[in-house]
Amino acid sequence: MKCHFRILVIGASFAVGIAVVGAAIRGEDRKTLLQYAESHDFEGLREQTFRAIERDPSDSEIYFANDAQFLARPEYHAEVLRRLEKRVTVKPSHGAYWVLAQTCERRALGAHFRTEDEKRRFLKYYGLDSDAGFPKKNDEVLISKTIEYYKKAIELSKTGWWFVDTFYPTFYSRQLVDFYSRLNRHAEALDLCKALAQQKANLSDASFLLAYGEVLDAAGKPDEAEKWLLKVRQNDHEGFERGPACHTVDAENALGLIALRRGDVDAAVEHLRASTHVEKCCHNTTKGFPTTLASKLLDKGKSAAVIEFCETVLRDFTPHADYIEALLARAKTAS
Ligand SMILES: [Zn+2]
Numbered sequence: 001m002k003c004h005f006r007i008l009v010i011g012a013s014f015a016v017g018i019a020v021v022g023a024a025i026r027g028e029d030r031k032t033l034l035q036y037a038e039s040h041d042f043e044g045l046r047e048q049t050f051r052a053i054e055r056d057p058s059d060s061e062i063y064f065a066n067d068a069q070f071l072a073r074p075e076y077h078a079e080v081l082r083r084l085e086k087r088v089t090v091k092p093s094h095g096a097y098w099v100l101a102q103t104c105e106r107r108a109l110g111a112h113f114r115t116e117d118e119k120r121r122f123l124k125y126y127g128l129d130s131d132a133g134f135p136k137k138n139d140e141v142l143i144s145k146t147i148e149y150y151k152k153a154i155e156l157s158k159t160g161w162w163f164v165d166t167f168y169p170t171f172y173s174r175q176l177v178d179f180y181s182r183l184n185r186h187a188e189a190l191d192l193c194k195a196l197a198q199q200k201a202n203l204s205d206a207s208f209l210l211a212y213g214e215v216l217d218a219a220g221k222p223d224e225a226e227k228w229l230l231k232v233r234q235n236d237h238e239g240f241e242r243g244p245a246c247h248t249v250d251a252e253n254a255l256g257l258i259a260l261r262r263g264d265v266d267a268a269v270e271h272l273r274a275s276t277h278v279e280k281c282c283h284n285t286t287k288g289f290p291t292t293l294a295s296k297l298l299d300k301g302k303s304a305a306v307i308e309f310c311e312t313v314l315r316d317f318t319p320h321a322d323y324i325e326a327l328l329a330r331a332k333t334a335s
Contacts, residue, residue, distance in 0.1 A: 058095030094157035101149035206236035239279025
């Protein structure tokens, strides 16, 4: 009995030892991957990425360290994808399929920028010189692969010992909802949202409530959309003081657009005003505020409301935001 116990203890220590050493190696390799990415050493990054794929295709840094290179270098992207697809058949896991889905999604849709300034900021963020290698149009093969791999990740994350945890199935499903929405495949996005709404935890998650409302509206169900969008504010704790912030900004913007489509301009103005009655968060102080509702209200002659909106955003959230300054100038000319 004692002997068995000792064997068990030795076995357990051995397993823990392997796990600790394994985690340390993984941690070291992940760090190296990111270092190559940050120092723009493409050759180093490439070699390290191929090693990472062989070692563990579910390592999320394979995607994160490479996303800029995937955009800039189509051949490299294809090569990584080929190696990942080969490796995942030997070492399948929900994490590996997620890395595959992310990798495919990076080049699935043609890159579009609304303005030159937006493009410039994007390139600067990724440390790229030009958009020469960017996908110019949608790639149907990559689109169907992205969907297939997300579905596979969702399916695999529901099996095994972690089935009690809904984190991964929800996380992957939410990303597939976003992807369907970008493709204007609203019926499929809606089906997934309906399934997610069966989970209690999602019903108090502001980002889910917002996504569900937006998907319903896009699917031509504004009345139902409104019900979900109105729940966002009370569930949004994204702000620096744990209060409503960027999800509420987007929800108010969506609610205002629904009101405007119904011809209720006054209600739309109220939603525009309410969209600035939020706390600061990492997002509304950096990427700023959506301007779709404000622009449409300016077209309806509501320049005073738009001036107030722009001045509030510039004063309290994003000083010197060029697109808000431009909108403010337009509103002042119109008033
Ligand atoms: Zn935020």
